[in-house]
Amino acid sequence: xxxxxxxxxxxxxxxxxxxxxxxxxxxxxxxxxxxxxxxxxxxxxxxxxxxxxxxxxxxxxxxxxxxxxxxxxxxxxxxxxxxxxxxxxxxxxxxxxxxxxxxxxxxxxxxxxxxxxxxxxxxxxxxxxxxxxxxxxxxxxxxxxxxxxxxxxxxxxxxxxxxxxxxxxxxxxxxxxxxxxxxxxxxxxxxxxxxxxxxxxxxxxxxxxxxxxxxxxxxxxxxxxxxxxxxxxxxxxxxxxxxxxxxxxxxxxxxx
Ligand SMILES: *[C@@H]1O[C@H](CO)[C@@H](O)[C@H](O)[C@H]1NC(C)=O
Ligand SMILES: *[C@@H]1O[C@H](CO)[C@@H](O)[C@H](O)[C@H]1NC(C)=O
Ligand SMILES: *[C@@H]1O[C@H](CO)[C@@H](O)[C@H](O)[C@H]1NC(C)=O
Ligand SMILES: *[C@@H]1O[C@H](CO)[C@@H](O)[C@H](O)[C@H]1NC(C)=O
Numbered sequence: 001x002x003x004x005x006x007x008x009x010x011x012x013x014x015x016x017x018x019x020x021x022x023x024x025x026x027x028x029x030x031x032x033x034x035x036x037x038x039x040x041x042x043x044x045x046x047x048x049x050x051x052x053x054x055x056x057x058x059x060x061x062x063x064x065x066x067x068x069x070x071x072x073x074x075x076x077x078x079x080x081x082x083x084x085x086x087x088x089x090x091x092x093x094x095x096x097x098x099x100x101x102x103x104x105x106x107x108x109x110x111x112x113x114x115x116x117x118x119x120x121x122x123x124x125x126x127x128x129x130x131x132x133x134x135x136x137x138x139x140x141x142x143x144x145x146x147x148x149x150x151x152x153x154x155x156x157x158x159x160x161x162x163x164x165x166x167x168x169x170x171x172x173x174x175x176x177x178x179x180x181x182x183x184x185x186x187x188x189x190x191x192x193x194x195x196x197x198x199x200x201x202x203x204x205x206x207x208x209x210x211x212x213x214x215x216x217x218x219x220x221x222x223x224x225x226x227x228x229x230x231x232x233x234x235x236x237x238x239x240x241x242x243x244x245x246x247x248x249x250x251x252x253x254x255x256x
Pocket of ligand 2: 110112113
């Protein structure tokens with residue numbers, strides 16, 4: 001059970017907000033914010049959603065019927081006193097993973113007497129600002145933009161110094177897995193790759209968002225000083241060899 005989900009709401013809230021309702025056989029769900037006629041509750045990350053399940057007005061269902069809540073088919077554990085007659089569930093704060101989650105309330109004794117609502121959590125990416133990137137000549141350059149959003153991104157474009165990135169000329173590949181758009185090149189060259197990059201993403205509801213990368217290409221530094229190292233190894237070997245040779249001549253002498 002997710003700890004973030006509080007299982008008791010303050011009932012007075014619901015007396016003020018009469019936002020009906022998913023009418024079904026015997027039980028109904030009232031919610032804040034309101035549920036659409038399609039049974040969808042529109043909300044955003046970090047908001048709170050309150051759900052109240054109760055018998056339909058005028059239905060045969062007794063007022064002390066025991067109720068059960070499910071989140072995507074898994075039973076939500078309810079506190080004593082929050083099961084009989086009416087039962088409330090609070091989801092606070094709303095997180096990304098709540099998008100598409102279905103909450104169902106049914107009678108404990110008859111699971112076919114039920115009502116359901118589905119959450120539609122909208123969120124936009126953290127895509128803004130400017131970043132300084134320093135990369136060595138001949139190494140990998142990978143620029144990443146967060147594009148995870150609901151409703152999902154409709155397009156992403158990359159520019160270099162104000163014009164569309166020439167993928168072929170720069171040896172670039174662009175990947176997009178719905179979460180991140182990446183611009184990658186495997187061997188950086190100052191004349192080809194230095195400059196100001198920008199990724200621009202378009203979203204159906206949130207509009208255009210973009211981020212800037214100021215890329216500087218520096219001279220290659222030797223990661224491991226190979227030549228001095230080899231010279232050192234050679235010196236050590238020669239010294240050892242000479243020592244052994246001179247020692248041998250002494251040993252040979254006394255074994256005569
Ligand atoms: C949600 O709240 C957290 C913690 O207060 C904050 O870091 C985050 O930026 C908020 N997210 C949104 C989308 O408002
Ligand atoms: C459950 O409720 C449905 C609809 O009211 C009804 O048709 C069915 O007979 C009930 N089942 C039981 C076991 O009570
Ligand atoms: C969720 O909300 C967004 C924004 O209002 C809308 O574009 C999208 O169609 C909704 N998705 C569903 C499944 O209702
Ligand atoms: C982009 O502009 C900068 C600054 O004018 C320049 O130094 C760099 O060479 C340009 N990059 C490319 C790939 O043309």
